[in-house]
Amino acid sequence: MDFIIALVVVAVAAVVALGVLRRRRGLVLRSPRIGFLNLLGEAGEALVAEDRAALAPLFSAAVERGDLPAPVCDVLFVYADLGRDGNVFATEVGLRHLVRKSRARVLVVASENTSETCITAAQEAGHSGANLMLTMARNGAEFPELCARLFQEMLKGTPMPAAYGGLAPQGKIFLADAGDVVFADTGTGGGDSLR
Numbered sequence: 001m002d003f004i005i006a007l008v009v010v011a012v013a014a015v016v017a018l019g020v021l022r023r024r025r026g027l028v029l030r031s032p033r034i035g036f037l038n039l040l041g042e043a044g045e046a047l048v049a050e051d052r053a054a055l056a057p058l059f060s061a062a063v064e065r066g067d068l069p070a071p072v073c074d075v076l077f078v079y080a081d082l083g084r085d086g087n088v089f090a091t092e093v094g095l096r097h098l099v100r101k102s103r104a105r106v107l108v109v110a111s112e113n114t115s116e117t118c119i120t121a122a123q124e125a126g127h128s129g130a131n132l133m134l135t136m137a138r139n140g141a142e143f144p145e146l147c148a149r150l151f152q153e154m155l156k157g158t159p160m161p162a163a164y165g166g167l168a169p170q171g172k173i174f175l176a177d178a179g180d181v182v183f184a185d186t187g188t189g190g191g192d193s194l195r
Contacts (some may be wrong), residue, residue, distance in 0.1 A: 026159055026180025027105060031060035035073030035102060037080075038066050039088055040111060041120045044079035047055065047138075051077055051110055054144035058151045068093065070102035075109045075151075081133075082117035086124035095125035095132065104176045108147065109134045118173050131178045133158050137171030 035051055038044040038195070048064065055077075056062040063071040068091075070076060078098060081089040088094070099107050107130050118134040125132060135143065146169050153163035159180030 002099065004129065019141045026087050026182060027178060028182055028184050029105060030184040032063040032073075032074035032183050033063065034059040035071035035077065035104070036062070036064045036073045037068075037070050037076060037078045037098070037102075038064070039068070039080035041066070047076075047079055047111060050141070050195060051144045051147065054148045055151065070104075072099045072103055074104060075106040075108070076104035079111040080109065081111070082109065082113045082121045084117060084120065086117065086120035086122075095121050096128045099125065099128045099130040099165065104130055105181055106131045107133075110138075110143070112136060112138055115173075122173055122175055125175075126177070128177050131181055132173075132175040133164075134173040134174070135171065139171060149164045151183065154181065155185060163181045 009072050034055055036048050038048050052062060052064065054153060059075070064075055065071045070078075076098065078088075078095075083089040086094055090100075095107060095148055098104075105161055107125075107128075109118070109132075115119075115136050118136055119139075122132060146167060150160070150163050153161055153166070157175075158166075159181065159182055160178075161174075161176040164176075166173070
């Protein structure tokens with residue numbers, strides 16, 4: 001009888017340990033695709049070009065859209081003015097909607113917005129299932145460099161929250177609703193373009 005109890009205890013411990021290991025590993029995005037959604041028109045074109053040049057080579061594919069709906073991708077960069085209600089200005093579309101339609105696990109509002117609209121948008125997007133980064137200050141060329149370093153760390157297996165925390169960026173809001181997202185090596189190094 002003691003032997004059976006010991007086996008049950010060992011089995012329960014193994015199941016608990018496996019559950020902890022699974023949670024610790026988080027979500028692995030294999031050959032992740034990046035999307036760029038420019039809702040600013042001409043005002044956003046230079047930002048998209050700057051970010052795409054720095055980031056597309058880190059991904060297996062890059063897709064760019066100039067209007068809704070959002071492209072299907074793993075990482076979505078959005079260039080838009082956020083309204084006081086947290087939605088994309090002059091629309092009924094919020095960040096949660098963009099996450100759902102794009103199926104992204106990481107969403108970055110890459111254009112500058114006020115802290116108030118970023119906070120409201122983050123609250124509206126709560127429990128979206130994606131990690132969110134909202135930008136109050138791009139700080140010039142620092143922004144695409146920061147994102148490139150962040151994604152390079154994720155490609156090395158560092159979970160996104162830890163990688164973000166290690167970079168300690170200023171002028172950004174980060175929410176880790178998807179948790180420990182990491183990237184698996186894309187194996188392409190080229191970032192094929194899709195439009």
